[in-house]
Amino acid sequence: MGLTVLGGIAIFLVYVIPRYWSYQFLDPKITLIYSALALLFVLPPATASFVSFEPTDASPALLVTGKLAALVAWAWGSATVLLALAVACLNVMKHAGGRLVPDTQFLASALLLGLLLTALVAELAALLTLNLGMEMSRRVLRIAMFIVVAALLFGSRAVSMNWSAQLRVAALNGTFATAAFLAAPGLAMVDLLLLRAVVSAVRPRA
Numbered sequence: 474m475g476l477t478v479l480g481g482i483a484i485f486l487v488y489v490i491p492r493y494w495s496y497q498f499l500d501p502k503i504t505l506i507y508s509a510l511a512l513l514f515v516l517p518p519a520t521a522s523f524v525s526f527e528p529t530d531a532s533p534a535l536l537v538t539g540k541l542a543a544l545v546a547w548a549w550g551s552a553t554v555l556l557a558l559a560v561a562c563l564n565v566m567k568h569a570g571g572r573l574v575p576d577t578q579f580l581a582s583a584l585l586l587g588l589l590l591t592a593l594v595a596e597l598a599a600l601l602t603l604n605l606g607m608e609m610s611r612r613v614l615r616i617a618m619f620i621v622v623a624a625l626l627f628g629s630r631a632v633s634m635n636w637s638a639q640l641r642v643a644a645l646n647g648t649f650a651t652a653a654f655l656a657a658p659g660l661a662m663v664d665l666l667l668l669r670a671v672v673s674a675v676r677p678r679a
Contacts, residue, residue, distance in 0.1 A: 486510075486555050491563040496573070498563050501583075501644035502637045504575045507556040508587035512594045515548035516614060519598035524607045526599075526675055534672045541599065541668065545592045553584060579644040582653035589660040596667035603674040 486507075491498045522540060564573050574580075594614070601610030643649035 483555065487558045487562055491559045492566060495563075496567070498559070499573060499575050500637070501576070501579055501640050501649070504556070504580055505583050505640065507552060507559070508583040509552075509590070510555065511545075511548040511552035511587050511591040512618075514551055515544055515591050515595045516598055516611070518547075519544050519595040520602045520607045520610050520614075523599040523602040523671075523675075526603070533675050537599075537672050537675060538668065541592070541595050541671070544595050545588070548595070549584075549588050549591050552587065576644055578647060578650045582650040585657055586653050586660075589657060589664060592664045593660065593667060596664065596671055599671045600667065600674055603671070 490503075494500075494503065497503070519541075522544065526540075560574060567573060598610060598614060601613055604610075605613070640649065643652075
């Protein structure tokens with residue numbers, strides 16, 4: 474059943490969405506959404522992996538880092554592969570004379586942000602699981618994600634802004650990519666601080 478559901482989701486993301494959106498699939502909004510899929514992919518395994526995490530090593534930093542790195546790599550890699558397959562499917566369906574690909578600069582910046590934010594979500598899930606337990610941590614993170622999504626959907630309407638159009642403009646003039654690359658070092662620093670917090674949280678269990 475699990476494989477059936479995963480297969481259905483993969484078909485939906487790789488074939489159905491590109492077929493439905495056609496050339497509009499290359500819109501920056503779609504690219505950003507696919508890049509953000511990794512945040513959803515990493516949440517369940519990150520919480521489950523740290524429910525009974527009790528390293529025997531007196532210095533668990535390497536083990537914690539390796540576990541989180543593997544989870545992030547799997548989630549981010551899966552999202553990236555799905556996006557690549559969806560773009561390839563679009564090219565096959567449209568038989569265009571040239572290649573149909575998202576803007577390279579925007580794609581790179583979106584994937585970079587997706588990677589850093591996936592690491593942040595994985596570390597938050599691990600930290601909350603170690604301190605609150607799996608069910609409570611998932612509940613807290615789901616509420617947080619709901620608030621973010623609600624803010625994106627309804628906040629822009631409240632201030633009469635079309636965030637999709639603004640994102641398109643920011644992608645075309647390079648503003649989004651510049652902002653993403655400037656924000657990357659700060660996000661990386663936050664990731665390192667959260668990693669240190671996770672290591673500290675598991676140390677008493679050694």
